[in-house]
Amino acid sequence: MPVSSQLDRRAAVAALLKHRKDTLVVSGLGSPTYDLHAAGDRDDNFYLWGAMGGAALIGLGLAQAQPEKRALVLTGDGEQLMGLGGIATIGVARPRNLDIVVIDNQHFGETGMQASHTGRGVDLTAIAAACGFAATGTARTIAEVERLAAQLSEPADGPRLFVIKVLAENPPRSLPSRDAVFIKNRFRALLGFAAA
């Protein structure tokens, strides 16, 4: 068994997004949504509070609709495990502007820190590689996250999936609006689409 990561998730997400520029970000339910909000509320953030297993696919639809922009899905290991089939769908779709970053604490943090599959040998990066992703990798230190952030700003030949192994703990919650219509309209307005 590898030594569990000591990386603080909020520090990792802050470092990851430090140079995000105009990247569109979708966050999976639970801690990744709080992490994204804690890094700074923005109109080009779309926060999920449900739809477990759907974050990466929302990213796919978004990336396909906005081919000139980059889309980043920030999600958790439990959320991505529920959408494993979506990794195959994204591998086949092969968008060049979609990145998935799994903030992996190897636990279901929102429901009492039950151990998830990723601490028991299931490797999401290997699954993504087998599905034809253009690049995959795992970061375990803040220096590795900083290198990953630099890599994300470079163009890609296809979808990329990275795992950031973090310490299994719940930092104080940082809660964005739970009004999905508001968040949706705010996001679309930034891209030039008026609310009906």
Place this chain on the structure above:
Amino acid sequence: MHSPQPHLDSSAGDDWPSELYRVLKAADVRQMSYVPDAGHSQLIRLFSADRDVTTNVLTTEEEGVAIAAGAWLGGQRSVLLMQSSGVGNCINMLSLSAIGRFPLLMLVTMRGEWAEFNPWQVPMSRATQPSLEAIGMKVMRAETPEDLIETVESAAALAYESDQQIAVLIGQRLIGKKKW
């Protein structure tokens, strides 16, 4: 679950899938996702050959609900094709469309309701409309090609212009009997 259905004895003499394609193009649909059904095969071929539409083959139908929401966030309209057995897979993901008031248009070919040979199709067939309605979808139904075109035209307007979540059920009687 999705058994192949290569031989269709179509009772609809006219070319309704081409007409459906025309209606969806006129509605400015730019993304299409699907889990295959024989009843959708011609529509899938038409969209797959269309370079102005991004087509995604799915491993399970709820992926298409999420893709449609993402497409809308990015300013594009999306349509989702499936057979009735796939509706059950979508239920929790439909929370996203409901709570975010994301436009959603699903075209569902019915199995298990008309001259069905495979009894395994029957339970989900029975549950299709009630479960869609329970999660807040508006359900429309067509039994003839003419009715189908008009229904999809109206469903597309309701979905994309009025931010509604609509499933159009395409009766198995319309699609035709599967030959075994």
